[in-house]
Amino acid sequence: MQLSSSRGPFAAQILSDYAVSLRFEQLPAEVARRAKECVIDAIGAAVYGHEVAAGKAVMRHSTMAAPGSCAILGTARRVSAEAAAFANGVLTHAAELDSLRQPGSGVHPGAALVPAALAAAQVSGAAGAEFLTALVTGIEVLFRIGNATKHSAEARGFHAPGLTGPFGAAIVAGRLSGLDAATLAQALGIAGSLSGGLLEFAKSGDGGLVKRIHLGRAAQAGVAAVALARAGFDGPSSVLEGRYGFLHAYCEEADASRLTDALGERFETLALCIKRYACHIVAHTPIYCVQQLQSMHEIEPECIDSIRIEGASRLSANHDLKAPGDAVLAQYSVPYCVSAALLRDADEPSTFGTTLLDDPAIAALAQRVRIVVTDAAGLATRTRITLNDGTFHEASRHDFPGCPGDPLTREQLREKFMRMTRRLGRDAAPLFERLEHIEREADLSWLDAAIQGEPA
Numbered sequence: 001m002q003l004s005s006s007r008g009p010f011a012a013q014i015l016s017d018y019a020v021s022l023r024f025e026q027l028p029a030e031v032a033r034r035a036k037e038c039v040i041d042a043i044g045a046a047v048y049g050h051e052v053a054a055g056k057a058v059m060r061h062s063t064m065a066a067p068g069s070c071a072i073l074g075t076a077r078r079v080s081a082e083a084a085a086f087a088n089g090v091l092t093h094a095a096e097l098d099s100l101r102q103p104g105s106g107v108h109p110g111a112a113l114v115p116a117a118l119a120a121a122q123v124s125g126a127a128g129a130e131f132l133t134a135l136v137t138g139i140e141v142l143f144r145i146g147n148a149t150k151h152s153a154e155a156r157g158f159h160a161p162g163l164t165g166p167f168g169a170a171i172v173a174g175r176l177s178g179l180d181a182a183t184l185a186q187a188l189g190i191a192g193s194l195s196g197g198l199l200e201f202a203k204s205g206d207g208g209l210v211k212r213i214h215l216g217r218a219a220q221a222g223v224a225a226v227a228l229a230r231a232g233f234d235g236p237s238s239v240l241e242g243r244y245g246f247l248h249a250y251c252e253e254a255d256a257s258r259l260t261d262a263l264g265e266r267f268e269t270l271a272l273c274i275k276r277y278a279c280h281i282v283a284h285t286p287i288y289c290v291q292q293l294q295s296m297h298e299i300e301p302e303c304i305d306s307i308r309i310e311g312a313s314r315l316s317a318n319h320d321l322k323a324p325g326d327a328v329l330a331q332y333s334v335p336y337c338v339s340a341a342l343l344r345d346a347d348e349p350s351t352f353g354t355t356l357l358d359d360p361a362i363a364a365l366a367q368r369v370r371i372v373v374t375d376a377a378g379l380a381t382r383t384r385i386t387l388n389d390g391t392f393h394e395a396s397r398h399d400f401p402g403c404p405g406d407p408l409t410r411e412q413l414r415e416k417f418m419r420m421t422r423r424l425g426r427d428a429a430p431l432f433e434r435l436e437h438i439e440r441e442a443d444l445s446w447l448d449a450a451i452q453g454e455p456a
Contacts, residue, residue, distance in 0.1 A: 010237045011259040015144075016184040018263050019137040019171045024129040024439065027136060031267045032439065035136050037413060038099055040435045041274050042110035044420035045098045046073040047451060048349055049091030051423070053327065054212035058090040070119045071448040074423075078448075081119040082220050082227070085169070088115035089219035090212050095278050095349055096331045097420065098215070102273040102403050103378050104281065105146030106153060106160025109168065109272065111215035113138040116169035116222045120176035121444050128441030134175040136269055142168030143268035145240065148259045152252035154199055154318075162197020162214030163250055167240075169222020177226050187225040189235020192246050194221035201328070202318050208328025274402040274413065278349040282311075282319050282379065283337035284402075287346050289383040289395040290338055297393050301342045301361070305388045307369045309334060311381040320371045330356040335369035338383075349419055379403075424451065 027035075049055035062072055062079060070084035071077070073091060078084075092098050092111040099110035113135060121131045146164045153160045170191040174184040197214035201207045229235075240246045240259055247254035277287055286309045293299060309315065321333035330336045331352050339362045344351040356362060376382075384394035402408050408416070414432055421428040431450045438444075 010242075011240045011256070012185045012188040012237055013181070014260045014263065015141045015171070016174075016181045016188060019141060019175050019184060020179070020181045022133060022137050024133045027133065028267065031136060031269045032132060034269050034272045034407075035132050035139065036436060036438060037274060037408070038110050038135065038139070038272055039114055039132070039438060040413060040417055040432065041097075041099050042092050042114035043073060043431075043435065043451065044417040045093075045095065045110060046088055046091040046115075047424060048097060048420040049094030050074050051350075052095045052353060054094035054209050055091050057209065058087050058094070058212075058216065062087045070122045073118075073451050076448070076452050081123055082223050084122075085115045085119040085173075085223045086216040086220035088118065089216035093212050093215035096280060096328075096352065097275055097278050097349060099275065100273050100281060101143050101146060101268075101271045102399065103271075104151055105143065105164075106149060106151050107142050107146035107164050107168070108161040108215055108218075109139050109142060112161060112165030112218040112222070113142065113168050113172050115216075115219040117172040117176060118444065118447075119219075119223055120173040120226070124176050124178065125443050125445075126176050127443060128438040130176065131444060132439050134172045136267075137175055138168040138172035139269045139272070140263070140267065141171045143271060144259050144261065144263070145246075147261075147268075148240075148247060148255055148257075149251045150253040150255060152254065153250045155252045156250065157199050158250055159197035159199050159211065159214050162218055163195045163246070165215060165218025166191040166195045166221035166225060169219050170225040171222070173223045173226040174229070177230070179226060179229065183229050184226075185237060186234045187229035189237060189239040190228050190233055191221060191225040192235060192239035194225055195246075199318070202332060205325035205329070208326045208332070211328055271404050273404060274408050274416075276400055276402045276408075276416070277337070277341070277346050278352040279331040279337040280319060280334075282315055283334045284400045285379045285381045285397040286311075286334060286338050286383045287341040288400040289381065289397050290342050290385065291346055293383070293385055293393045293395055294342060299342070299385060299387070299393070301365060303387050303389075304342070304365065304368065304385055306386045307338060307365075308372060308384040308386070309338065309369065309381055310372045310374045310376065310383075312376050312378065313373045315371050315381075316373050322366055322369075324357065327354045327357060333366070334371060335366035336362060338369055339365035347416075347419070
C-alpha cells in the first residue's frame with residue numbers, strides 16, 4: 001500500500017509541501033467561495049451549538065481551561081488554542097448541522113478544520129486571505145485522506161471523522177503557524193497517533209454525546225500536533241501508508257494512491273456538502289423526498305399507513321433505530337428523522353432537538369417506517385408513502401440541495417445561517433455579510449465581539 005520506497009517521499013511529505021506552497025491567488029473563485037461557505041456554515045453551527053446538550057456540556061467543561069488568547073465562539077471567554085479548538089469543534093458538531101464531503105468519506109471539514117484554523121489564526125494574527133487559503137489546504141488534504149480510506153474504517157467500529165480530522169486540522173494549524181514543510185510533515189506523523197473515536201454509541205443505546213467529542217478532539221489534536229512538532233517531537237513520515245500506518249491500522253479497504261491523486265490539479269474543496277437538516281446525513285434524501293411529497297400531495301401524517309425507504313446497507317446497519325435511547329441517537333435514526341420531517345418543519349434545527357424523543361406522534365409514526373436494503377450507492381434512496389386507503393406516493397433522490405451537484409444558493413445558505421444564529425439578534429445579518437468577504441479582513445480579531453450573543 002506504500003506510495004514509494006522506504007526512503008520516500010511519503011504522502012505526508014507530499015501533502016505538506018503542497019500545504020505550505022499554495023497561495024490565495026491560485027484559488028479559483030469557485031473554490032474560494034466554497035471554502036467561505038464552509039466557514040459561514042461552521043460558525044453558524046457553533047453559535048447554535050450553545051442551545052443543545054453537547055454545547056452546554058462543553059461550556060461547563062471549558063470553565064476548567066486556563067485563560068488564553070483564543071475565543072470560544074458565542075462567548076467572551078478566551079482560552080488556550082487547544083482548549084478553544086476543542087470547545088469550538090464540539091459546538092460546531094453539537095447539533096449535527098456541520099458540513100462534510102459527498103460522496104461521503106468520513107470527514108467533517110466545518111467541525112474539524114474551522115475551529116483549528118480560528119485558534120491558530122488568533123494566535124498568529126493571520127489575515128482573512130491567509131486563513132481562507134489555509135482552510136483550503138486542510139480541506140484538500142482531509143478529503144484525500146478520507147477518500148483513500150474508502151470509508152471503510154467504520155466497518156471496524158471506528159467513527160471516521162475522529163480519525164481523519166486530526167490530519168486536516170494539523171494542516172490548517174501548521175500553515176497558519178508558519179511551519180515549514182518538513183516540520184508540518186512531522187506534525188502529520190504526530191496527528192496519526194492522536195486520532196480516535198468509536199462507533200459503539202450507535203449500537204449501545206446510550207452515550208450518544210460522545211460523538212460530539214470526536215470532532216472537538218480532532219480539532220484539538222491538530223493544534224496539539226503542530227505545537228508538539230514545533231517543540232521538537234517528530235512522527236513517522238509513512239504515517240498514512242506505512243505497514244502499521246493509518247490506512248492499514250484503521251481500514252478494511254484502502255487505496256493509498258488517492259492520498260495525493262491530482263493534488264494541485266483538482267480541487268477536492270468542490271466536493272464540500274452543506275447539510276440542510278440538523279440530523280445525520282443518511283436521513284437527508286428521504287427527508288427531502290417526504291417534504292416534496294407532502295407538499296405536492298397535501299399528505300396528512302395521520303393518514304399514513306406506512307413509509308418504505310430503500311437505500312444502501314448503511315441505513316439498516318446503523319440508522320434503523322426505532323427506539324433511540326437519547327437525542328443524539330434520535331438524530332441518527334432515519335425513522336425518527338423522517339417522521340419528524342412529516343410532522344414538523346424539517347428546515348428548523350430545533351425540530352431534531354431534545355423534544356424529538358418527547359413527541360408520541362413522532363414515535364408512533366417511526367414504528368411504521370421500514371428500511372429496505374438495495375444495491376443503491378451513497379445517499380441514493382427511494383421513499384414510498386402509503387396511505388390508509390391504499391394509495392401511495394413515491395420519490396427518489398440521489399442528493400439534496402447542499403450537495404456538490406446542487407449547492408445551496410446564497411439565499412438558502414443565508415436562511416440556514418439566520419436560523420442557526422437567532423441568539424445573535426440583529427447582529428446575525430451583518431455577520432453573514434462580513435463573513436462572505438472574509439478574504440478582505442486584515443485579521444480576525446473582530447470576530448469575537450460579533451459572535452458573543454447571550455452570556456454563556
